Amino acid sequence: MKQYAMLWGCTVQTRVPSIEAATRRMLDIFGVNVRDLEGASCCPEPYTSALIGRELWYALAARNISLAEARKLELMTICNGCYDTLFEVNETLKQDDSLRDKINSTLLKIGKEFKGTSEIRHIVEMLDEDIGLDRIAASVRRPLSNLRVALHPGCHLYRSKTVEDYDRKPKIFENLVRLTGVQLVEYGLEKMCCGYPQRQADEEMALKETLATKLRRIQESQADCLVVVCPGCCVQFEYGQIELRQRYNLDFGVPVLHLVELMAVALGVSAGEIGLETHRSPVRKITAKLEGG
Amino acid sequence: MEQEITAKLKKRLKEAFIEAVTPRKGRLTIEASKESILQAAEYLSGEYGARLVTISATDLGLDIQLLYHFSIPKILVNLKTIVPKEDLRIASLTPSILGANWIEREIHDLFGIEFEGHPDPRRLILSYEWPRDNMPLKGPKKGLASEFQKPTMENLLSTGQIFPMSLMAKRQRVKMKIPEVLPTTIANPEALDELQTIVKGVRFDGKVGYDWKTKKMRY
Numbered sequence: 001m002k003q004y005a006m007l008w009g010c011t012v013q014t015r016v017p018s019i020e021a022a023t024r025r026m027l028d029i030f031g032v033n034v035r036d037l038e039g040a041s042c043c044p045e046p047y048t049s050a051l052i053g054r055e056l057w058y059a060l061a062a063r064n065i066s067l068a069e070a071r072k073l074e075l076m077t078i079c080n081g082c083y084d085t086l087f088e089v090n091e092t093l094k095q096d097d098s099l100r101d102k103i104n105s106t107l108l109k110i111g112k113e114f115k116g117t118s119e120i121r122h123i124v125e126m127l128d129e130d131i132g133l134d135r136i137a138a139s140v141r142r143p144l145s146n147l148r149v150a151l152h153p154g155c156h157l158y159r160s161k162t163v164e165d166y167d168r169k170p171k172i173f174e175n176l177v178r179l180t181g182v183q184l185v186e187y188g189l190e191k192m193c194c195g196y197p198q199r200q201a202d203e204e205m206a207l208k209e210t211l212a213t214k215l216r217r218i219q220e221s222q223a224d225c226l227v228v229v230c231p232g233c234c235v236q237f238e239y240g241q242i243e244l245r246q247r248y249n250l251d252f253g254v255p256v257l258h259l260v261e262l263m264a265v266a267l268g269v270s271a272g273e274i275g276l277e278t279h280r281s282p283v284r285k286i287t288a289k290l291e292g293g
Numbered sequence: 294m295e296q297e298i299t300a301k302l303k304k305r306l307k308e309a310f311i312e313a314v315t316p317r318k319g320r321l322t323i324e325a326s327k328e329s330i331l332q333a334a335e336y337l338s339g340e341y342g343a344r345l346v347t348i349s350a351t352d353l354g355l356d357i358q359l360l361y362h363f364s365i366p367k368i369l370v371n372l373k374t375i376v377p378k379e380d381l382r383i384a385s386l387t388p389s390i391l392g393a394n395w396i397e398r399e400i401h402d403l404f405g406i407e408f409e410g411h412p413d414p415r416r417l418i419l420s421y422e423w424p425r426d427n428m429p430l431k432g433p434k435k436g437l438a439s440e441f442q443k444p445t446m447e448n449l450l451s452t453g454q455i456f457p458m459s460l461m462a463k464r465q466r467v468k469m470k471i472p473e474v475l476p477t478t479i480a481n482p483e484a485l486d487e488l489q490t491i492v493k494g495v496r497f498d499g500k501v502g503y504d505w506k507t508k509k510m511r512y
Binding site: 010011013014017018020021023036037038040041042045047048049052053055056059060065072106107109110112120134147199200201204273274275278 | 304437438439441442445448449453454455456457458459462465466468469470471472474475476477478481483484485487488490492494496497498501
């Protein structure tokens with residue numbers, strides 16, 4: 001099995017550590033060897049720095065990738081935002097010689113070099129390709145058949161090398177959720193953005209027009225919870241619900257989980273062990289269904 | 294000639310020399326700190342007989358950019374410098390180069406820059422009734438980052454991560470039996486130093502208006 005360096009990302013380590021706990025438990029179960037990417041910085045996030053200073057965005061992402069290259073490891077992430085940055089920078093610098101030279105002249109000052117020898121993997125790709133859906137299905141100890149789940153793949157999960165490949169990862173995401181035994185419910189706005197990037201320009205619109213629209217439809221679908229595959233989306237859905245309640249008196253009460261948390265519970269890990277109670281959305285509402293299987 | 298001037302000014306200005314750009318033959322732009330502009334101008338004037346054509350001022354939002362255009366036969370040399378709005382002062386060229394006299398007075402009127410050592414800093418364009426705190430071509434101090442983006446940038450540049458690691462998050466992590474802190478730039482000063490070297494190398498700190506002392510944006 002391949003060895004990976006994990007770039008956990010800023011959001012997971014500081015705001016939703018239960019995602020990291022669930023990932024570590026799950027990877028232990030499957031015997032996947034993952035090393036924390038030592039010395040990593042923010043990916044950096046694909047909104048602010050990429051918009052204000054694209055050269056910095058390239059250089060910091062290239063530095064992170066070079067850390068994995070130096071250890072001859074592939075770089076894995078559990079965050080769509082990190083994936084988007086690392087994937088785009090990796091592919092762009094591999095193809096654009098003059099830009100790569102320019103970025104490497106910056107990295108030279110810190111003794112680093114981007115070589116383009118590492119691939120960027122989203123965790124759903126690793127689960128599908130390295131572990132395999134059959135093995136995962138066989139490992140489920142607690143099928144969550146009483147849980148009705150709505151999905152939010154997130155925009156950056158569609159990032160791909162070719163147009164034909166654009167929905168491969170979202171389909172893997174859906175298949176992985178199905179393996180946990182849950183009932184999938186459709187609400188018709190699965191591909192709509194969570195609104196997190198919109199906050200850069202207009203917070204009110206991001207919350208009231210985008211986020212609330214999605215949450216309303218999820219609520220109407222009578223899903224017990226929403227499952228995402230991006231910590232950034234998770235934060236937007238969780239903190240966004242708090243803001244919608246406090247600022248606009250809109251209360252949806254939709255619990256939000258990351259894919260790896262749902263999987264960890266289905267694999268037999270207890271909700272308490274991975275700290276699901278630390279979520280800022282009302283995950284406690286579904287604890288009985290999660291623990292009861 | 295462009296290379297010779299660049300090399301000589303670089304040697305003379307040392308740390309104050311920032312960069313040189315040659316967009317095409319016969320044009321050279323040298324950026325230097327505002328403290329070194331007088332020295333650079335005197336050198337061009339004395340060594341090459343450079344003639345001051347004019348000075349251009351532009352409001353960049355956080356700073357005023359000054360371009361001193363010098364003419365040497367067959368080449369135009371622009372000395373570029375940045376004057377932060379928090380400290381709108383720079384040495385006057387006028388005592389050394391008389392042609393700077395009215396140009397500096399005009400810039401003082403329109404942008405509020407104080408040319409220290411100017412022998413005759415009276416108003417040139419504005420009437421004496423014009424309010425002292427109203428510079429017609431100087432806008433309010435503003436930078437590229439929105440209010441929403443500022444904390445993201447401040448955290449990224451000061452810690453390498455866009456969210457601070459709170460005590461609560463550390464406690465939660467310990468309870469979940471995962472490392473209290475990951476081996477990222479938060480826990481690795483050398484890695485953080487690498488990141489900050491890159492930030493300075495691509496001059497993102499100046500572009501976004503980050504103050505390394507306060508670890509905050511200048512606006």
